[in-house]
Amino acid sequence: MYVYYFGPQVNRMSTQTARRKEDxxxxxxxxxxxxxxxxxxxxxxxxxxxxxxxxxxxAAAETLADRREFRLPAKQYDAFVAALDAPAKARxxxxxxxxxxxxxx
Numbered sequence: 450m451y452v453y454y455f456g457p458q459v460n461r462m463s464t465q466t467a468r469r470k471e472d473x474x475x476x477x478x479x480x481x482x483x484x485x486x487x488x489x490x491x492x493x494x495x496x497x498x499x500x501x502x503x504x505x506x507x508a509a510a511e512t513l514a515d516r517r518e519f520r521l522p523a524k525q526y527d528a529f530v531a532a533l534d535a536p537a538k539a540r541x542x543x544x545x546x547x548x549x550x551x552x553x554x
Contacts, residue, residue, distance in 0.1 A: 476501075 478486075483497075490500035521529060 486497050486501060490497045493500055495503070
């Protein structure tokens with residue numbers, strides 16, 4: 450059993466929006482890379498721009514996922530929540546350092 454935490458959701462832009470897009474992104478690529486993108490876009494029946502935008506946004510969301518989501522088995526999740534709920538431990542050396550004026554300056 451896994452417990453999932455989903456942080457703030459990423460708004461995915463649809464390539465089929467009614468609003469006009471004004472920002473552009475230019476990419477320099479080899480003829481071989483362009484051909485590959487054209488073939489892949491054709492398979493999905495999309496323009497190369499739509500294909501690259503969709504795949505780029507999906508890759509960006511996946512890349513950022515570890516910063517907003519993590520998965521734990523139930524037992525580890527319970528231990529994690531217990532650690533979050535536990536009162537803070539006293540750290541005398543840290544408290545002393547924070548009281549020292551030169552550390553705060």
